[in-house]
Amino acid sequence: MKTRFQMVKEHHSKTFDTAVTEGKADSLSTPLCTLIKKTRHFFTSSACSGRIALIQSASKTTKQEDSFFGKWHSPVSFEEVWERVNTPVEREELWFVQQPFIFHIGTDTLENARTLLAVMKEAGIKRGGIMLCEEGKYLIEVTGTHNLNLPIKKNNQLLVSKEYLSLVTEEANRKMRENEKRLKKFEKLCKEKLG
Amino acid sequence: MKTRFQMVKEHHSKTFDTAVTEGKADSLSTPLCTLIKKTRHFFTSSACSGRIALIQSASKTTKQEDSFFGKWHSPVSFEEVWERVNTPVEREELWFVQQPFIFHIGTDTLENARTLLAVMKEAGIKRGGIMLCEEGKYLIEVTGTHNLNLPIKKNNQLLVSKEYLSLVTEEANRKMRENEKRLKKFEKLCKEKLG
Numbered sequence: 001m002k003t004r005f006q007m008v009k010e011h012h013s014k015t016f017d018t019a020v021t022e023g024k025a026d027s028l029s030t031p032l033c034t035l036i037k038k039t040r041h042f043f044t045s046s047a048c049s050g051r052i053a054l055i056q057s058a059s060k061t062t063k064q065e066d067s068f069f070g071k072w073h074s075p076v077s078f079e080e081v082w083e084r085v086n087t088p089v090e091r092e093e094l095w096f097v098q099q100p101f102i103f104h105i106g107t108d109t110l111e112n113a114r115t116l117l118a119v120m121k122e123a124g125i126k127r128g129g130i131m132l133c134e135e136g137k138y139l140i141e142v143t144g145t146h147n148l149n150l151p152i153k154k155n156n157q158l159l160v161s162k163e164y165l166s167l168v169t170e171e172a173n174r175k176m177r178e179n180e181k182r183l184k185k186f187e188k189l190c191k192e193k194l195g
Numbered sequence: 196m197k198t199r200f201q202m203v204k205e206h207h208s209k210t211f212d213t214a215v216t217e218g219k220a221d222s223l224s225t226p227l228c229t230l231i232k233k234t235r236h237f238f239t240s241s242a243c244s245g246r247i248a249l250i251q252s253a254s255k256t257t258k259q260e261d262s263f264f265g266k267w268h269s270p271v272s273f274e275e276v277w278e279r280v281n282t283p284v285e286r287e288e289l290w291f292v293q294q295p296f297i298f299h300i301g302t303d304t305l306e307n308a309r310t311l312l313a314v315m316k317e318a319g320i321k322r323g324g325i326m327l328c329e330e331g332k333y334l335i336e337v338t339g340t341h342n343l344n345l346p347i348k349k350n351n352q353l354l355v356s357k358e359y360l361s362l363v364t365e366e367a368n369r370k371m372r373e374n375e376k377r378l379k380k381f382e383k384l385c386k387e388k389l390g
Contacts, residue, residue, distance in 0.1 A: 129324025
């Protein structure tokens with residue numbers, strides 16, 4: 001008979017397979033997720049390899065309702081960003097963000113959760129930890145630290161210059177490359193140590 | 196005889212008292228740290244209630260060496276930011292950042308670590324978790340999500356307009372107030388539940 005953990009792992013493995021099949025998994029996070037799927041004691045319940053995004057949001061005085069207006073999981077050309085930025089948005093504000101990778105990894109025992117914390121530490125990942133800690137059910141968040149976050153449009157008026165936006169895109173690309181390096185290091189160590 | 200945990204707790208309590216005495220503890224984090232100090236099973240090993248800051252940094256191609264060029268633990272007037280921004284910096288870049296609260300809280304048992312995770316969850320804090328998980332030694336990171344992060348000067352040339360910087364300062368102040376609300380909620384729940 002299957003344990004509860006095995007059933008949960010199977011459920012998340014299927015969800016991941018579907019995301020890959022439907023092209024909804026970002027390609028940079030797929031190797032790590034695949035690797036973790038193949039282990040006996042770990043699974044990923046959510047994964048993002050990091051992104052550069054344009055986010056439109058309603059006035060901050062009302063309930064916050066954010067939505068993506070552009071999203072890239074790897075370095076992006078300024079032309080692509082500029083084209084999107086010049087497309088009118090519906091909501092009051094448009095933000096430029098760069099966010100680090102974030103993974104939620106489940107496991108079955110505290111010992112395995114500890115092993116994962118040790119791998120994070122060895123990879124130089126400073127953010128995250130065990131978020132859910134119940135008998136047979138442990139969930140670990142693993143996230144990078146590279147980020148950018150700034151408003152760029154208000155009521156469809158650009159708040160910054162084209163030159164500045166180009167510099168910010170360059171900076172975001174640089175941070176994405178650093179983010180990828182860290183992720184690859186984590187992936188390598190997971191391969192060696194999670195078995 | 197004192198346990199190892201009691202000695203560690205005493206050590207961090209003394210460090211905290213010294214920081215308060217020397218005016219090095221930020222005033223908004225002090226009530227929570229004081230409250231945690233008074234519990235039997237918890238201590239804070241580091242604390243920041245959140246901040247708005249100007250950070251100067253060397254070229255990103257060399258080893259990153261950041262240093263504060265301005266720091267405020269509560270909403271700040273634009274005049275104060277503007278005055279600081281117009282002071283020449285030594286390093287290549289100047290960044291405007293707003294960072295959320297971050298606390299590292301130690302405890303003695305896994306059960307107590309779980310209690311703290313439950314308090315975080317109830318307070319609506321989505322980031323953090325158990326980072327160190329050894330027999331008798333548990334360390335939990337508790338951090339907010341509000342943030343801003345953007346470059347504003349390069350080689351002492353301002354990259355954005357005065358109006359934009361004023362808007363960003365306003366936004367940072369708004370995020371600091373949201374951050375404080377969340378922190379106060381966490382503080383209240385810690386008071387009720389950590390005993």
